[in-house]
Amino acid sequence: MSYEVLARKWRPKSFETLVGQDNTVQALSNALDNDRLHHAYLFTGTRGVGKTSLARILAKSLNCEQSISSKPCQKCSTCNDIDKGRFIDLIEVDAASNTQVDNMRDLLENSQYAPTSGRFKVYIIDEVHMLSKSAFNAMLKTLEEPPSHVKFILATTAPKNVPVTVISRCLQFNLKQMTAENISIHLKKILKEEEINAEDESLDLIAKAAHGSMRDALSILDQAIAYSGAEISTKNIISMLGTIDDIFLVSILNALVENNGKKVMGLAKEMNEKSVSFDLALEELARLIHKISTHQIIPDILNASSLNEEINKLSTIFTAESLQLAYQIAINGRRDLHLAPDPLTGFSMTLLRMLAFYPSTQPTNEFNSKKKIQSEVDIIKKKTNLKNEQSSVGNKEDNIFDGDWVKLVDGLKIGLAKSLAQECSLVSYEDYVFNLTLNKKFKHLTQNGYIEKLEEALINYFNRKIKLNISLGSDPKTPSMQKKLESAELKKTTESAIMEDNFIKELIDDFDAEVITSSIEPAKKKEN
Numbered sequence: 001m002s003y004e005v006l007a008r009k010w011r012p013k014s015f016e017t018l019v020g021q022d023n024t025v026q027a028l029s030n031a032l033d034n035d036r037l038h039h040a041y042l043f044t045g046t047r048g049v050g051k052t053s054l055a056r057i058l059a060k061s062l063n064c065e066q067s068i069s070s071k072p073c074q075k076c077s078t079c080n081d082i083d084k085g086r087f088i089d090l091i092e093v094d095a096a097s098n099t100q101v102d103n104m105r106d107l108l109e110n111s112q113y114a115p116t117s118g119r120f121k122v123y124i125i126d127e128v129h130m131l132s133k134s135a136f137n138a139m140l141k142t143l144e145e146p147p148s149h150v151k152f153i154l155a156t157t158a159p160k161n162v163p164v165t166v167i168s169r170c171l172q173f174n175l176k177q178m179t180a181e182n183i184s185i186h187l188k189k190i191l192k193e194e195e196i197n198a199e200d201e202s203l204d205l206i207a208k209a210a211h212g213s214m215r216d217a218l219s220i221l222d223q224a225i226a227y228s229g230a231e232i233s234t235k236n237i238i239s240m241l242g243t244i245d246d247i248f249l250v251s252i253l254n255a256l257v258e259n260n261g262k263k264v265m266g267l268a269k270e271m272n273e274k275s276v277s278f279d280l281a282l283e284e285l286a287r288l289i290h291k292i293s294t295h296q297i298i299p300d301i302l303n304a305s306s307l308n309e310e311i312n313k314l315s316t317i318f319t320a321e322s323l324q325l326a327y328q329i330a331i332n333g334r335r336d337l338h339l340a341p342d343p344l345t346g347f348s349m350t351l352l353r354m355l356a357f358y359p360s361t362q363p364t365n366e367f368n369s370k371k372k373i374q375s376e377v378d379i380i381k382k383k384t385n386l387k388n389e390q391s392s393v394g395n396k397e398d399n400i401f402d403g404d405w406v407k408l409v410d411g412l413k414i415g416l417a418k419s420l421a422q423e424c425s426l427v428s429y430e431d432y433v434f435n436l437t438l439n440k441k442f443k444h445l446t447q448n449g450y451i452e453k454l455e456e457a458l459i460n461y462f463n464r465k466i467k468l469n470i471s472l473g474s475d476p477k478t479p480s481m482q483k484k485l486e487s488a489e490l491k492k493t494t495e496s497a498i499m500e501d502n503f504i505k506e507l508i509d510d511f512d513a514e515v516i517t518s519s520i521e522p523a524k525k526k527e528n
């Protein structure tokens with residue numbers, strides 16, 4: 001028996017089996033079941049999301065011999081013929097190859113005659129935006145006064161190129177791009193039926209490579225089966241797709257944190273030897289940075305993945321700002337990759353740029369102003385806040401609380417739980433019992449173990465037992481409010497420092513960079 005490609009074999013034949021388009025399916029099912037039929041539908045969405053599959057299911061629902069319903073029987077000869085693509089009253093036209101007005105006129109003239117065997121004559125016009133202007137005009141006349149036995153189902157990847165006069169006569173549904181997660185789940189289901197084993201991670205890679213198109217995902221899966229046989233492994237898919245082993249990306253970010261330029265360059269070279277696509281590498285790096293950023297905000301968002309531990313770790317080391325910067329550099333590096341002398345150079349320079357901008361407390365070079373400002377602030381901080389620094393290097397000399405909560409919070413090293421501390425104000429304090437009020441707006445910060453982390457940080461700081469009571473309220477004297485006030489003052493100074501910096505000027509001249517002044521934030525709170 002010849003091999004049937006998966007995309008055809010698994011083409012959804014009912015609304016229930018159509019993946020990822022719940023809203024559209026729901027709306028169409030309601031319309032069908034309540035007999036609220038429209039004469040023209042327009043399905044929009046990127047390629048491979050299921051527009052024509054949906055159109056055929058709708059055609060079946062309209063013509064099933066049992067009744068008009070969202071659940072066509074799938075048994076009658078009409079349902080069968082539609083599935084096999086040989087139902088006489090279903091006319092499918094690919095507008096990309098039938099742009100001429102004459103073809104359209106013939107088609108529309110035919111629509112005047114009653115259907116041969118079905119309830120309705122259904123016209124599916126795919127890529128409808130490709131029709132010529134006169135062809136659209138010819139169609140418009142029929143759309144304005146359609147015979148009651150005619151249904152139009154138009155599909156397009158480019159709704160902007162469809163005349164408004166046409167769009168306004170259609171009931172429009174925008175089909176969503178499928179998420180990689182949805183695709184991955186669907187692939188798993190198919191492989192189970194096909195009795196082919198696959199590592200979960202290999203399916204995730206295929207789903208990602210499909211960029212929201214189920215059809216593409218299935219044809220990659222076809223290739224994967226041809227390539228691997230009955231056992232699809234992550235390793236095979238990586239080499240088949242030229243995908244990047246995540247270990248490389250994680251190692252790059254770790255090397256950034258360590259400020260280890262040599263290691264960064266070594267990794268780039270190693271990737272080059274494995275002939276990975278650097279375009280894909282930067283895309284994946286941006287994706288990983290996005291994951292880490294998201295994890296900082298919503299800690300429980302991670303899907304099952306072997307990278308979770310690394311993502312978790314990196315999310316506590318990187319600041320939100322440095323992740324933003326690294327992301328931007330990755331995106332720009334990818335955009336400019338084709339301008340580089342060669343891909344390896346383009347890729348390495350992008351990594352070096354990340355390194356140059358990665359805020360380090362050690363002023364290893366005077367390369368950029370952000371670092372300079374940061375290191376100056378650190379020096380002031382060291383002078384004025386020696387005690388805090390001592391505790392952070394492990395000198396367990398007991399600290400004494402002087403009643404200044406804002407200053408105390410600033411000296412605590414508590415990662416993400418800092419946001420909790422910053423939205424709290426001190427109501428009263430006595431003998432290492434802290435009574436705090438948390439601004440009601442930030443109630444969510446009491447989750448994720450932040451309270452425990454804050455408590456632990458205070459215990460470490462004072463090197464003794466403490467008690468922490470947090471109630472909800474609305475006292476504005478929180479460190480974060482204090483910071484906002486002070487940073488408004490600092491902002492002006494920082495803004496001019498940045499605008500006068502030679503490196504920034506170079507970026508503006510050479511890279512068309514734009515300084516968004518509203519986004520400038522002073523590196524650290526000014527001390528005293």
Ligand SMILES: [Zn+2]
Nearest residue numbers: 064073076079
């Ligand atoms: Zn039927």
